[in-house]
Structure formats: structure tokens, C-alpha cells
Amino acid sequence: MRKDGVFIAVDVDDAVVADSALAAKLVEVCPVDIYALAQGPPATLDIVEANLDECVLCRLCLDAAPPGTIKVLKLYDSESVLV
Amino acid sequence: MRFFEYEAREIVKRAGIPVTDYGFTTDPAEARAIAERIGGPTVIKSQVLTGGRMKAGGVKFADTPAEAEAHARAILALEINGHMPRGVLVDPKAEVEQEYYAGVVWDGIRKQPVMIFSPVGGIDIEQVAAEQPDKVGRRHFSNILPFSEFQAKEVIASTGVTGSALNKLVPIVTRLAKLFTANDMILAEINPLGRLADGSFVALDAHMDIENEARGRHKPLLADLGVGDEETRQAREATPFELAGEEVDATDHRGVAGNVTEFDGNLGLVIGAGGGSLTLFDAVRAHGGHPANYCEIGGNPSVAKACGLAKLVLQKPGVDKIAVMMSIVSNTRVDIVARGVIKACLELGYDPAEKIAIFRIPGAWEEEGFKILEQYHVEYADRSVSLNEAARRAVEKIGADAS
Amino acid sequence: MSILIDSDTTFIVQGITGREAVNLTRECLDYGAGAKVVGGVTPGRLGRDVHGVPVFDTVAQAVAHHGAPIDGSVVTVPPAFTKDAVFEAIENGVKLIVIVTERIPRRDVAEMVELATLRGARIIGPNCLGIIVPDVIKMGGIGGPAKNAAQAYTPGPIGVISRSGGMTTEMSSTLSAAGLGQSTAVSIGGDAIIGSSYAELMGLFEADEQTQGIVIYTEPGGRMEAELARWVTDNNSRLPIVAFMAGRFMDEMPGMSFGHAGTIVEGKEDTASEKIARLAQAHITVAERIEDIPAIIGDKIAARQSAGANA
Numbered sequence: 001m002r003k004d005g006v007f008i009a010v011d012v013d014d015a016v017v018a019d020s021a022l023a024a025k026l027v028e029v030c031p032v033d034i035y036a037l038a039q040g041p042p043a044t045l046d047i048v049e050a051n052l053d054e055c056v057l058c059r060l061c062l063d064a065a066p067p068g069t070i071k072v073l074k075l076y077d078s079e080s081v082l083v
Numbered sequence: 084m085r086f087f088e089y090e091a092r093e094i095v096k097r098a099g100i101p102v103t104d105y106g107f108t109t110d111p112a113e114a115r116a117i118a119e120r121i122g123g124p125t126v127i128k129s130q131v132l133t134g135g136r137m138k139a140g141g142v143k144f145a146d147t148p149a150e151a152e153a154h155a156r157a158i159l160a161l162e163i164n165g166h167m168p169r170g171v172l173v174d175p176k177a178e179v180e181q182e183y184y185a186g187v188v189w190d191g192i193r194k195q196p197v198m199i200f201s202p203v204g205g206i207d208i209e210q211v212a213a214e215q216p217d218k219v220g221r222r223h224f225s226n227i228l229p230f231s232e233f234q235a236k237e238v239i240a241s242t243g244v245t246g247s248a249l250n251k252l253v254p255i256v257t258r259l260a261k262l263f264t265a266n267d268m269i270l271a272e273i274n275p276l277g278r279l280a281d282g283s284f285v286a287l288d289a290h291m292d293i294e295n296e297a298r299g300r301h302k303p304l305l306a307d308l309g310v311g312d313e314e315t316r317q318a319r320e321a322t323p324f325e326l327a328g329e330e331v332d333a334t335d336h337r338g339v340a341g342n343v344t345e346f347d348g349n350l351g352l353v354i355g356a357g358g359g360s361l362t363l364f365d366a367v368r369a370h371g372g373h374p375a376n377y378c379e380i381g382g383n384p385s386v387a388k389a390c391g392l393a394k395l396v397l398q399k400p401g402v403d404k405i406a407v408m409m410s411i412v413s414n415t416r417v418d419i420v421a422r423g424v425i426k427a428c429l430e431l432g433y434d435p436a437e438k439i440a441i442f443r444i445p446g447a448w449e450e451e452g453f454k455i456l457e458q459y460h461v462e463y464a465d466r467s468v469s470l471n472e473a474a475r476r477a478v479e480k481i482g483a484d485a486s
Numbered sequence: 487m488s489i490l491i492d493s494d495t496t497f498i499v500q501g502i503t504g505r506e507a508v509n510l511t512r513e514c515l516d517y518g519a520g521a522k523v524v525g526g527v528t529p530g531r532l533g534r535d536v537h538g539v540p541v542f543d544t545v546a547q548a549v550a551h552h553g554a555p556i557d558g559s560v561v562t563v564p565p566a567f568t569k570d571a572v573f574e575a576i577e578n579g580v581k582l583i584v585i586v587t588e589r590i591p592r593r594d595v596a597e598m599v600e601l602a603t604l605r606g607a608r609i610i611g612p613n614c615l616g617i618i619v620p621d622v623i624k625m626g627g628i629g630g631p632a633k634n635a636a637q638a639y640t641p642g643p644i645g646v647i648s649r650s651g652g653m654t655t656e657m658s659s660t661l662s663a664a665g666l667g668q669s670t671a672v673s674i675g676g677d678a679i680i681g682s683s684y685a686e687l688m689g690l691f692e693a694d695e696q697t698q699g700i701v702i703y704t705e706p707g708g709r710m711e712a713e714l715a716r717w718v719t720d721n722n723s724r725l726p727i728v729a730f731m732a733g734r735f736m737d738e739m740p741g742m743s744f745g746h747a748g749t750i751v752e753g754k755e756d757t758a759s760e761k762i763a764r765l766a767q768a769h770i771t772v773a774e775r776i777e778d779i780p781a782i783i784g785d786k787i788a789a790r791q792s793a794g795a796n797a
Contacts, residue, residue, distance in 0.1 A: 006426055007422050007426075053426065054386050056416070056419070057451070074454075076454055076455045077458070189678065191679050192683070194599045194679050195596060226596040226597045226600045227597055227600050227601060264593065267593050269678075294591050294592060294593075317741075317742065318741030318742050319742065342744075344742070357650055357651075357652065357746045357749075358649065358653035358656075358703060358746070359650070359652050360744070361650075361733035361736075361745045362653065364735055365734045365735055368735060410653055410656035411638060411652065411655045411656050412630070412652070413630020413631070413652075414627060414630055446630065447630050466638075466659055466663075469660070
């Protein structure tokens with residue numbers, strides 16, 4: 001699932017979206033509420049479009065998920081990926 | 084926050100200081116009833132938070148209740164310095180033998196409250212201090228040691244007052260000092276403090292100003308006086324634009340993007356932080372610019388909040404462009420503010436490169452911020468461009484476009 | 487050398503588990519030689535740590551753990567709890583207290599300052615960003631993350647005193663770009679009553695050999711500039727001073743507060759124009775623009791030195 005704001009886009013692997021434990025963890029770590037739980041059951045991950053541009057590039061979501069499964073893209077910088 | 088006279092008198096009364104048998108009302112008929120109860124000549128005083136009410140016709144003397152009603156009706160409709168009165172105070176016309184002054188204020192240098200006393204009251208204490216300095220006594224008192232009556236006695240005696248007047252004044256000045264501290268006042272003043280024919284003292288007018296930061300711990304008093312939380316009583320009433328600015332700042336708890344003050348120019352300012360805003364506002368004016376507003380960004384606001392502030396300013400009638408400028412930031416992030424102001428332009432259908440005259444915010448996350456600004460072709464400056472130079476460029480741009 | 491703090495200064499952070507305090511702690515640990523942050527205090531959080539700094543319930547526990555008196559404390563707790571936190575620090579022997587918290591009623595500040603004076607302690611702030619000795623140590627959020635602080639502040643001969651935290655950095659950066667580093671920069675806070683005014687820091691700079699000149703940032707409101715002018719005259723100060731006055735527009739808007747809580751024109755003495763006149767009487771130059779400051783202070787220092795050499 002990928003959603004785009006004006007400055008930031010987030011692309012999450014479908015496997016992560018479907019993993020309710022991981023989804024809950026992402027909701028917890030993000031300081032600006034980009035992640036939310038979609039109506040279940042089972043609970044899956046949702047991306048809150050309105051909050052995408054609040055991303056502070058903190059990498060906490062990248063650290064919480066398996067490597068490569070979440071991409072944070074800077075739309076103002078040729079879609080460069082936060083590493 | 085300043086109190087109206089009728090509120091200040093109530094505070095004085097609660098502290099145990101004698102006041103006259105006054106009444107407050109917003110209704111001319113009730114003014115008549117109060118005058119009847121008083122039974123005798125009265126003074127009708129406009130309740131406004133501005134000086135010069137005597138000169139403006141906001142204080143009138145009445146011999147009869149009917150006259151009191153007529154004066155009250157006229158005064159209630161009288162605007163003074165742009166303020167409509169809150170109501171009128173109907174006061175017995177006291178037979179005063181002598182007017183005194185008693186006040187307490189903060190001394191920011193000594194960092195203690197200072198009592199000021201004078202046997203010359205009824206006029207501005209600054210004027211007495213300038214003309215008859217020996218008639219003004221001053222005495223500081225401790226913030227942490229208990230207040231003791233001798234301190235009040237000393238300040239009164241230092242002005243040459245003795246005899247029974249001294250002994251009657253000591254408890255009044257003591258109570259004034261204690262109410263100053265107990266209520267977190269920044270000014271507590273009784274002027275005039277009248278000595279009546281029988282030798283007793285009575286507060287004839289009072290000025291009280293409570294510190295805004297301490298309002299939270301005086302809720303019962305404020306509730307008793309009917310002062311609402313939303314009442315700020317600034318020197319000038321907040322405009323709808325300024326109130327909208329407060330709303331923007333209240334959207335979330337992250338940082339500050341507000342403290343908006345309205346001006347009537349064509350250059351919108353999205354500026355910060357505290358000292359930076361003061362410096363930038365001066366600089367814009369020094370270069371002949373006309374700011375549409377003052378504001379402050381600080382403490383790392385959210386993108387939404389920076390966006391909300393920029394939108395508010397962009398939508399203000401008469402605003403051609405905005406200048407986004409701050410002193411070097413270390414807590415607030417350059418990229419977050421850049422996102423906010425660009426988003427504001429986009430959401431209003433403007434080209435950011437067109438609407439943002441200049442973006443001068445160097446500091447934390449500037450590399451990221453400058454990338455965003457480049458993407459949208461917004462003119463930006465780093466720390467090598469002074470606040471003054473940034474302001475000059477903004478004014479130049481808006482001037483060129485206006486012609 | 488420096489004033490107030492040096493590389494040996496030990497301090498604690500009261501309210502260390504708050505969001506801003508966590509960042510501030512990280513910044514201080516990272517900057518210069520690394521500050522000796524020997525503990526943090528948040529009631530109920532004994533046993534935790536913040537970036538390796540142990541957290542205690544009380545200041546007394548922090549002192550006991552350190553095993554020696556602690557020099558300073560950075561206080562960043564909510565306004566309603568600040569007075570108690572500062573009293574706690576003072577009564578546990580802390581001699582230098584930086585109060586970051588904003589919106590503290592002045593009665594509380596006055597009480598804290600009076601107790602500090604009785605105990606021989608000093609308060610910086612409230613509503614300030616603290617103290618920095620370039621490349622050596624910073625105590626407080628001043629300059630921000632270590633990387634950003636290093637960009638703006640460099641060691642040198644200028645003492646900086648400012649009522650605005652952000653402008654401390656802006657002015658120091660301007661000085662640094664012109665090759666004039668700072669001995670110590672102090673953000674003294676923007677409130678009506680503060681622990682240490684310009685005049686109350688001048689004696690320390692006067693005694694500091696590294697310091698050759700002073701740059702101050704000031705605003706309308708209060709009488710601190712008059713106090714400084716008097717101090718300079720009374721003490722025949724060796725240090726040339728350049729001031730920058732922001733908020734000149736406020737002279738036309740009495741009764742309204744802008745920028746900082748203490749910045750308000752209530753009487754004639756509060757106005758920018760009156761302050762500029764008072765400073766000028768004490769031979770303190772008021773710069774029209776920040777970018778003019780380095781040249782002015784540089785010239786004044788040179789003039790002072792050549793006068794000294796000729797004497």
C-alpha cells in the first residue's frame with residue numbers, strides 16, 4: 001500500500017499491512033500518527049493521508065519493521081528513499 | 084489583566100480595606116435606585132479600562148437620584164478612547180479632607196515588591212515623584228519572609244505622616260501589600276485614598292492588575308467577579324484576524340505558530356521566534372515596508388500549524404506576498420516550516436514561488452528545507468544573509484510588484 | 487576561560503524525562519568535550535536512564551549518587567512545579583540554576599531568586615535557553631543539537647548576553663562569521679523578573695581574561711538597560727559594549743506585549759528610544775543592524791587596546 005502527501009509518501013509491503021501485531025507497533029512508534037489500524041477484524045494497517053506531510057524523518061517505523069518492507073519517500077527530492 | 088474599578092474595589096473590600104457604599108450597574112434605572120439608597124450627592128463613573136475618563140465626560144456629579152439616572156444613561160452610551168463602558172459605578176460623594184496615595188508594584192531590578200506611599204494623592208504618582216520627591220515614600224519587602232506591619236509604618240512615616248493618621252494608615256497599607264502578594268498582582272493601587280472629616284480612611288478609587296500567568300491559581304476570585312477565561316483585556320481588543328490566529332495556534336500542542344497582531348500593510352509576515360520577530364518587524368519597517376501582521380513561530384510547530392498560520396496571513400485582504408523569516412533556529416525545523424508555508428500556497432491555489440517573497444530560516448534541518456524550497460523555486464537565504472537583508476529583499480520584491 | 491561554567495562543571499536536569507528535556511540532555515552530552523550531566527530528576531522515575539544519565543526521584547538522591555556537591559541544574563518542569571524544583575536544587579547545595587520553563591508567575595520567580603541570594607546560588611532565566619562556552623560545554627538547549635551549535639558558536643573574546651534565546655545564536659553566528667568568537671554566551675531570559683540581569687553578569691565577564699568586549703541583545707520593557715548603564719559607569723568597566731535593540735516599533739504601541747512576557751511598554755523608561763539614550767550615556771553603542779555589530783565591537787576593542795598600549 002502506498003499513499004502520497006505533498007512532500008512525503010509512504011509505501012508499505014502488503015505483508016506488513018496484514019500483520020496486525022506489526023501494525024499495532026507502527027501505530028505506537030510513529031510520533032506524528034501516520035499509521036492507524038484499519039477497521040477489522042483482523043486489524044490491518046492503514047496510512048493516514050492527512051498526516052503524511054507531518055513526517056519528521058525519524059526512521060522509527062523503518063526500525064520497527066523488517067528491512068526494506070517500509071519505504072519513506074521524499075517527493076520533493078526525486079522520490080529519494082529515507083534510509 | 085487589568086480589573087475594572089468596580090472589580091478592583093471589590094478586591095480591596097475583601098482585603099478588609101474600607102470602601103464607600105458604592106454600587107455597580109449597567110442600567111440607568113438601577114443607578115437611580117442605588118443613588119436613592121445612598122441618599123445624598125453621588126458621583127457616576129464610567130467603567131472603562133482606559134485613562135482620561137474625567138476629561139472625556141465619563142465622570143459626573145449628581146445631587147438627586149433623577150440626576151444620577153440621567154448621567155448614568157449618558158455615560159453608558161459614551162465611548163471613551165474607543166472603549167464602550169462595562170457599566171457605571173454610583174458612588175457617594177465623600178467629604179474628603181485630604182487625598183493620599185498607596186500602591187504596590189514590582190521592582191524588576193531588586194526583584195521584590197515595593198510599597199509606594201504619598202500624602203499627596205488623587206493625581207498621577209509619577210507627577211508627585213517628579214515635583215515633590217520628599218512626599219513619596221518607597222519601601223521594598225521580602226518575597227519569602229512574612230510581611231510585618233512595621234514595614235508599612237516605615238514607608239508612611241518616611242513621608243512625614245504621623246499622629247492618628249499614621250496609625251490608621253498602617254493596617255490599610257499592610258492589607259494592600261498582602262493582597263498584592265496573595266493575588267499575584269503586578270499593580271495594586273489605591274488612589275485616592277481619602278481621609279474623611281471624622282479622621283477615618285476610605286478607598287475612593289483602585290487600580291488592580293493581575294499577572295496573566297497566575298490567573299489559573301485565582302479561579303475562585305475571577306469567578307466571583309464574573310471574569311471569564313476568554314477575557315484577556317489587552318490594551319486593544321483582539322480583532323477577528325487575531326482571534327483566528329489564536330485558533331490556528333490551538334490546533335495542536337506542538338510548538339507555537341501564532342501571537343498574531345494585525346496591521347494594515349500589504350506584506351504578510353510569517354516570522355519567528357520571539358526576538359527574531361521583533362527584529363524582523365523593525366527591519367521591514369526600516370526598509371519602508373508595510374507589514375500586514377506581526378506573528379511568532381517557535382518551539383517546532385507541526386506542518387499543519389505552520390500551514391494554518393501562513394494561510395491565515397495569505398488570505399488577509401490586501402496581502403500581496405508573505406515573507407517567511409526567522410532568526411537561526413535550533414529547535415524549530417527549517418524543513419517543517421518550509422513544508423507548512425508551501426502547502427498553504429498550494430492549498431489556496433497560489434504558486435509558492437510567486438507568493439513567498441523570501442524564505443530566510445537557517446538552522447536545524449536546513450539542508451532538507453532548502454531542497455523543498457528549490458523544488459518549488461522559492462527564493463531562500465541561509466545564515467550568510469542577515470535578517471535585515473532578508474527583510475530588505477522582501478520589501479523590494481513587494482514594492483516592485485505593486486508598481 | 488569562561489564565566490559560570492567550564493569543562494569541569496557538573497549538572498543535573500530536573501524534569502529530565504520530558505520530551506524537550508530528553509533532547510536537551512542529548513545535545514549537552516554531545517557538545518564540545520561532553521557535559522558532565524551526572525543525573526536527572528523526575529519524581530517516580532527512580533532507576534530509569536536518559537541517554538545513559540541515571541534518573542532519580544529527588545535531588546538529594548542525585549547528590550548522594552554523585553558523592554560530591556553538584557554544581558548546577560537545568561530546570562525544565564511545568565510552571566506550577568518550577569518553584570518547588572528550584573527550591574529543592576538550592577536546598578541541596580546546587581549553586582547555578584538554569585530555568586528553561588516559560589510562563590512562571592513573577593512572584594514565584596522573585597521567591598526563587600531571593601532564596602538563591604540567601605544561599606549564595608545564582609539563577610539564569612526563567613524562559614531562557616541557558617549558557618554556552620564554545621567548543622567546551624553547553625548547559626541548556628542553547629544553539630540546539632551539537633552539530634548546529636558548532637556551526638554558530640566559536641571560541642573567542644566576546645561575551646554575549648541576550649534576552650532572547652534565538653537571538654543569542656543569531657548574534658553569535660554573525661560574530662563567528664566575522665572571525666569574532668565568544669568567551670561565553672548567556673541567554674538570560676525574556677521575563678519581567680529574571681535571576682541574572684546584564685549588570686549582574688558584567689562582574690564575571692570583567693574578571694574573565696579571555697573576554698575583551700560584550701555584545702548584548704535587548705528589547706523594550708523593564709529597567710535592566712538603565713541598570714547596566716549605571717554599572718558600567720560606576721565600575722569604570724574595561725569592557726566595550728555594543729547593544730542591539732529589537733522591538734523599536736513597540737514605542738508606538740504602549741500596553742501591548744510582543745515577543746517575550748517582559749517585553750511591554752508601560753512607561754517612558756520602558757521604551758526603546760529611552761533605553762538607547764541611556765545606553766549611549768554610558769558609551770554603549772547601539773547598533774542599527776546586527777551585521778554592523780562585529781565591526782563596531784572590533785573597532786572598540788582595538789581602540790581600547792591601543793589606548794592601553796599608549797598609557
